[in-house]
Amino acid sequence: MPLLPYCVFLAAPSEVPTAGVENRVVRHLDLAGLSVIYSDLETNEIAGDKFQPAALKFHEVIDRVFQQRAVIPFRFPTFLSEVTLRDHLEKDSEQYLNFLRAHAEHVQMEIRIWRAEVPGPVRSSRDDAKSAAPSKPIGGTEYMKRLLELQMPLQLAAREVQRISEPLVHEWKTDEGRDWIRVFALVPRKHVDDLRHRLSPSLVEPRRTHMRVTGPWPATQFFARSSTPIPHNVLSITRGENS
Amino acid sequence: MEQAIEGLNQELATLADGSAQRIDCTPENIEQGLARLVLSLIELLRRLLERQAIRRMEGATLNEQQIEEMGLALMKLEQKIRELAGHFGLRPEDLNLDLGPLGNLWTDDKK
Numbered sequence: 394m395p396l397l398p399y400c401v402f403l404a405a406p407s408e409v410p411t412a413g414v415e416n417r418v419v420r421h422l423d424l425a426g427l428s429v430i431y432s433d434l435e436t437n438e439i440a441g442d443k444f445q446p447a448a449l450k451f452h453e454v455i456d457r458v459f460q461q462r463a464v465i466p467f468r469f470p471t472f473l474s475e476v477t478l479r480d481h482l483e484k485d486s487e488q489y490l491n492f493l494r495a496h497a498e499h500v501q502m503e504i505r506i507w508r509a510e511v512p513g514p515v516r517s518s519r520d521d522a523k524s525a526a527p528s529k530p531i532g533g534t535e536y537m538k539r540l541l542e543l544q545m546p547l548q549l550a551a552r553e554v555q556r557i558s559e560p561l562v563h564e565w566k567t568d569e570g571r572d573w574i575r576v577f578a579l580v581p582r583k584h585v586d587d588l589r590h591r592l593s594p595s596l597v598e599p600r601r602t603h604m605r606v607t608g609p610w611p612a613t614q615f616f617a618r619s620s621t622p623i624p625h626n627v628l629s630i631t632r633g634e635n636s
Numbered sequence: 637m638e639q640a641i642e643g644l645n646q647e648l649a650t651l652a653d654g655s656a657q658r659i660d661c662t663p664e665n666i667e668q669g670l671a672r673l674v675l676s677l678i679e680l681l682r683r684l685l686e687r688q689a690i691r692r693m694e695g696a697t698l699n700e701q702q703i704e705e706m707g708l709a710l711m712k713l714e715q716k717i718r719e720l721a722g723h724f725g726l727r728p729e730d731l732n733l734d735l736g737p738l739g740n741l742w743t744d745d746k747k
Contacts, residue, residue, distance in 0.1 A: 468739065533707025534700065540686065541693055568743050569687070575743065 395472040396420075398431040400455045400464040400611070401482070403493045407461055413454045414439065414447045424479060425486035427493075430454070436472050455611070463497050464611050465489060492616050499563060500582050500609035504592060506550045506602055507573040508543065540571070546601040547574045554604075557591050566614050577614040585609050671724040675717055676731040680741055682713050 397414060404423050409430055413419040417432035439447035451469045458464050473481075482489070531539075551574045555565060564579040580588055585608065592606045662669075689706050692698050698706065721731065733741040 531711070533704040533709070533711060535707070536711040537689065537693055537703050537707035540690055544690055570683075570743065571686075 394433045394435060396431040396475060396478065397434040397451070397470060397472055398429055398467045398478060399451060400458060400466040401427055401429045401489055401493075402458060402462050402464045403490070403497070404428040405462070407458055410454050410457050414450045415443070419454060422475075422478065422482075424482045425490070427482055427486055427489055429478065429482060430458070431478070434472070436470070439470060459611055463493050463499065465493065465616055466611050466613065488617070496579070496612050496615070498581050498583075499579050499612050499615075500585060501612040501614055502578045502580055502585065502588055502606065502608035503610065504551075504554050504576040504578065505573060505605045505607070506547050506554070506576070508547065509601055509603055543571055544569075547572075550574070550602050550604065551576050554592060558588050561588050561591070564615060579612055579615050580609075582609065668724045668726065671720065672726055672730060673733070675721055675724075675726065676733045676741055678713075679717055679731045682710065682717060683742060685713075686710055 397417075399413065399419070404426050405428075407428070409421070410419055413430075413432040414434060415432070415438055417434055419430050419432055422429045422431065448469050452466075455464060455466050547569070551567060554576055555562075558578060558580075561584040562578045562580050566577040566579075568575045568577075578588065589606060592604070689698075689710060693703060717731075718728070721728065731741075735741060
């Protein structure tokens with residue numbers, strides 16, 4: 394039977410839920426200084442209407458462990474054989490161990506900043522669905538200027554976020570599109586409340602941009618891709634927010 | 637709180653739709669499947685080029701002629717991708733392929 398792995402963490406006594414997705418027993422696999430928890434599950438057991446409750450339960454299980462220690466979650470849903478899981482852990486154990494030891498006390502906070510409106514004629518991919526090309530022909534320089542203008546308020550807001558919270562943050566990462574920027578902050582768990590306090594919504598110009606802070610999450614954005622194609626992404630279930 | 641719930645629902649809906657986001661090549665839709673794969677990769681490159689172009693503009697490492705040429709190229713590329721996607725009955729979001737355990741080809745635009 395395939396298994397559904399939840400997350401990896403440093404092997405140590407931890408309180409783990411006994412029941413997981415579809416009320417299946419949550420099992421332990423300890424290997425090379427790491428623990429991974431999983432449930433035996435067939436892929437079709439969480440199809441259709443069962444998918445959403447399964448996703449919630451999956452993250453509830455991870456969250457219970459994450460409240461106690463750093464974890465690296467698997468993306469939901471990942472199905473593996475036990476042999477594949479063992480091989481993966483053995484092969485990448487050093488990478489996991491190094492990361493989990495180095496960031497045992499760190500969590501990830503996410504700050505999403507997005508534009509309040511989408512002015513034309515440079516449109517976002519979402520608007521592209523509704524509208525065709527620019528209504529009037531424009532030159533290449535004009536096109537580039539408009540792209541830059543769209544990005545500017547987002548960049549300014551992101552810089553302000555980083556400036557305000559710099560003393561609390563161990564590392565930054567950003568990801569951006571035309572209409573949005575996601576700023577990821579790796580922060581000590583003890584600084585989460587302070588960071589939230591600093592990142593009040595008034596930091597951004599509400600007519601031009603919106604901001605939402607979520608977390609703490611496992612520090613998945615800061616974990617380098619593993620050499621084998623096993624995921625470490627996590628569904629962003631919002632635990633708390635300032636918006 | 638409402639925003640949080642909405643965000644969660646969006647994430648779950650995205651995940652629930654995951655299986656439908658994969659390339660589905662059957663004899664009946666092979667053309668659309670291939671077009672989707674090719675256009676997805678081109679769109680990914682376009683996004684990367686656009687970011688790089690903005691960075692270079694911000695860094696003032698392009699002269700006026702280069703900005704004009706780059707802008708024209710990116711604009712035409714965007715229009716052509718949209719046009720071809722429409723021709724094959726693809727929406728822009730269809731190009732964001734689900735890579736399974738690796739996630740989507742690019743970050744979702746949803747908030």
